[in-house]
Amino acid sequence: MSTEEPQSFIDYRPEKHTIEEMLEQTERFRHTMQLRRSVRQFSSEHVPYSIIRAAIHAAGTAPSGANKQPWTYCVVSNPDIKKQIRIAAEEEEFESYNGRMNKDWIDDLRPLGTDHIKPFLEDAPYLIIVFKRIYEMADGIKRNNYYVNESVGISVGMLITALHIGGLAALTHTPSPMNFLSKILNRPENERPFLLIPVGFPSHHAQVPDIARKSADAIIAEYF
Numbered sequence: 001m002s003t004e005e006p007q008s009f010i011d012y013r014p015e016k017h018t019i020e021e022m023l024e025q026t027e028r029f030r031h032t033m034q035l036r037r038s039v040r041q042f043s044s045e046h047v048p049y050s051i052i053r054a055a056i057h058a059a060g061t062a063p064s065g066a067n068k069q070p071w072t073y074c075v076v077s078n079p080d081i082k083k084q085i086r087i088a089a090e091e092e093e094f095e096s097y098n099g100r101m102n103k104d105w106i107d108d109l110r111p112l113g114t115d116h117i118k119p120f121l122e123d124a125p126y127l128i129i130v131f132k133r134i135y136e137m138a139d140g141i142k143r144n145n146y147y148v149n150e151s152v153g154i155s156v157g158m159l160i161t162a163l164h165i166g167g168l169a170a171l172t173h174t175p176s177p178m179n180f181l182s183k184i185l186n187r188p189e190n191e192r193p194f195l196l197i198p199v200g201f202p203s204h205h206a207q208v209p210d211i212a213r214k215s216a217d218a219i220i221a222e223y224f
């Protein structure tokens with residue numbers, strides 16, 4: 001028998017819109033999101049923390065396995081900590097670019113122009129380091145969370161969206177392996193690094209690769 005309180009339910013009656021409004025809003029959102037780009041050259045211009053905090057708060061509305069909300073968002077603006085993160089990330093990335101990634105991977109990355117040097121880790125005013133919480137401790141008992149990667153992935157997607165709508169640029173960065181982040185940020189055992197997201201304004205000379213998104217036809221299989 002569960003020792004927890006039974007779940008209570010509340011009414012949910014969201015406002016209904018006309019079909020025209022529904023399509024217009026959705027297309028407007030798509031147009032906004034079409035303008036989002038992964039940025040690797042950041043300005044050091046100050047960004048009010050209130051925007052970062054509001055975007056993370058929005059990410060916290062994501063659905064999650066059994067509503068465990070298995071995420072912790074660490075926000076770093078301290079220059080010394082950013083430098084430590086850059087040094088450790090560049091050491092790992094050097095190994096990745098010089099042997100750990102296979103030839104196909106290196107070839108696939110060439111159009112992006114990336115290498116192991118990561119100035120954005122110091123230039124961006126904020127680094128958001130996302131940790132997934134693989135279990136929780138309650139009264140000394142370990143309880144695993146559910147669908148942790150799916151849950152945190154959805155939440156981060158919402159974060160990236162919120163940052164973009166808030167007028168900020170971001171990069172989903174995955175230095176690999178990234179356990180150095182747990183050490184530098186002194187995170188508890190139940191948290192594992194998931195993604196590192198530099199956030200700020202793009203530098204005035206920022207460039208992004210000239211890529212296209214797949215068409216709707218290319219990504220949808222319809223079974224009507």
Ligand code: IYR
Nearest residue numbers: 093109114115173174175176
């Ligand atoms: N983590 C490395 C390599 C890298 C891998 C993929 I997949 C990318 O889409 C981009 C980069 C880096 O950040 O440079």
